[in-house]
Amino acid sequence: MGTAARQAYRRGVDVADLSPAQARERFRRGERAPTSGWCSGWTQANLIAVPERLRDDLRLFARRNPQACPVLDAGEPGAWTTRLFPGDLRTDLPGYRLYRDGAPVADLGDVVSAWRSDLVPFLIGCSFTFERALLAAGVPVRHLELGVNVPMYRTGLPCRPAGALSGPLVVSMRPVPEQLVATAVEVTGRYPMVHGAPVHAGDPAAIGVADLSRPDFGDAVEVREGEVPVFWACGVTPQAAVMASGVEYAIGHLPGHMAILDARDDDYRVD
Template sequence: MTTTATLPADPPAIRGMIRSGSYDGVTAGLANGFVQANLAVLPRDLAFDFLLFCQRNPRPCPLLEVIDAGEVEPSFTAPGADIRTDVPSYRVYEHGELVAEIPSLEQIWRNDLVSFLMGCSFSFEAAMSDAGIPIRHQEAGSNVPMYITNIATQPAGVFSGPMVVSMRPVAQDKIVRAVQVTSRFPDTHGAPVHIGDPGAIGIRNLEAPEFGDAVEIRAGEVPVFWACGVTPQAVALNCKPPLMITHSPGKMFITDRRDAEYAVI
């Protein structure tokens, strides 16, 4: 299987490899400088409620693009791409149950499906690295750890549920810098929502994330938590819509838009 080290840096080329099945791994560290996106796909009759949910919860669900019902091209963020094939892996939820994890949506696509692309924290990791803040899951070649919290989202229509957060260990003397760097990217989750004690946001065990892989927290480091675009999957488990399709955690849609376009100076 192709590794991240052998992948090209050009987003269309990476998407082409994903579409062909040559790469199906996590996308952290790929196409540095380009925005990655979370995906949620819903039937048209639920789309307005979900749009409202995103507007009320911009930290975990910062909207980048909404693709019209039945359309498959994200013409604003990645012209020429196909939302059905260009994500390494998809999850299919029916009535709150995860029923499938598949490499393509072509066989189940419907003309009433509306696709939502939301900013991803992988997009600010290059800026963190540039600021001298190591990214532990990239160093380990693993997926970022993600946890379901006790932080409630703002309900909208049929949608409600807990916020999911991603966690990165940060040295104590670099925490202020991490906040400064990531706060410049509000469209890809922005500044942390919590720093320190995981129990304060309902996380019982950092070694048992609900999504992704646990990472080592070394002496002198503090767990830092950012809102996460996997939140819609926790919402699906909570609200049980008839159908919701998402990306598999850590396996994002890579856009052609540059991180700098979304940075606040």
Template sequence: MTGVKDPAGLSPAAARQLFREGLVTPTAGFASGYAQANLVAVPRELAYDLLLFAQRNPKPCPVLDVLDAGEVSGPILDGDVRTDLPAYRVFVDGELVEETPDARSWWRPDLVTFLIGCSFTFETALVLDGVPVRHLEQGVNVPMYRTSRRCRSAGALAGPLVVSMRPVPADRVADAVRITARYPAVHGAPVHVGDPGALGIADLGRPDYGDPVEVRPGEVPVFWACGVTPQAAIAESRPALAITHAPGHMLVTDARDAAYQQP
């Protein structure tokens, strides 16, 4: 998938350097032991609405940090949020107008950047406990789906819940729930286990974002809230400008996974 021999063994700084140099790849499995984050940057006049949207929808939008307007680095990132992700999405009036490895040409001094917890952060804990993570095994992006569940709206922002899916053997579902529940800052426990139809998902083989993965006999689809949720709200609510990560192409931070793990 990446051409990198040992992505898990990279330091966060080394991973970000590869992305600055042009490597475009999903970041699942990179810099093992370090937290990853979703990114959303919006004009200052929309920042309060986005903060309120996150406060009202903490499962898909757990805020790790908010940078002041114009800032490009912060306490969990010794780098630059405009260049250090492998791929960005740019929305103008709610329309996706560009996907780019470098957001500097779109950057404005009034942009407020939100760093939102990512479920890639707890995947190391799943793997260490022997719970399979299929998209890592297959070397593809995690499948993500827009659901029929609505988030609580906030000001100008409204939209559906987005979820990520990992197939889990039926006898390990309880373990997956237990392990991930210890990471509430990066989505925590699943929001749904089992029938995709209960979330309004018609076909697991056709994710809205990312790639489909194999669901084997005896496995159950398990769904976690996903930090792509703000992008779905942006597409629906149509703000003048927003810059986000491309789904699955996250910010590798300098914070340790353990910093977000509860006893």
């Protein structure tokens, strides 16, 4: 993360109080920062836009891997707005990643010129949505404390394939004090449409993560004595499938730089 982005990210007092429309306007004007902690109480989402010929494959991939890929909203081919995202998906996120033939070829501030008429946008649930609930329950969130992006890892766990799409499960990791792991599981389990309860807690090697200090996406954070690394399914999983499957063209959010929706966190809470 660059210095400017890190400084912007640390302005937590004002960014937490922004409305989704205000945040989208700032991103449209060029502000670049991970969005954990932005727009307190408002839902965030992962973006993946694929060619129309893959629309049904992606829908099936999401149905077969619901914890990693909970679809909150989707648009028509060529659309850059949806019901829950009334802004412009091409300009109103703080960062984008462009893929060609499965390879990430550019990280961009906007994708106006890259957005094709056959692209179908999907908005996938994001674990940032339950972080406020974790904090309210007394569970610390290390990347928020440090003002960095959440660490994300490709695992050795394969997703169920669908049509032309296959790939590994991606997880986000938050260190949790051992005595609060059960609380973290209970709290996040109330949010099944934004990844829900963790998929694993404890030894990273058990899910094929070799080195916590080297995340595949985002920034590394320290796991301190008395803490357990806890892993949640992550909405970057569709981007991992794009890469693993060699998809000829796709646009995603820059991991950690989310779409902020006109929906409330509590809309996705179940009791």
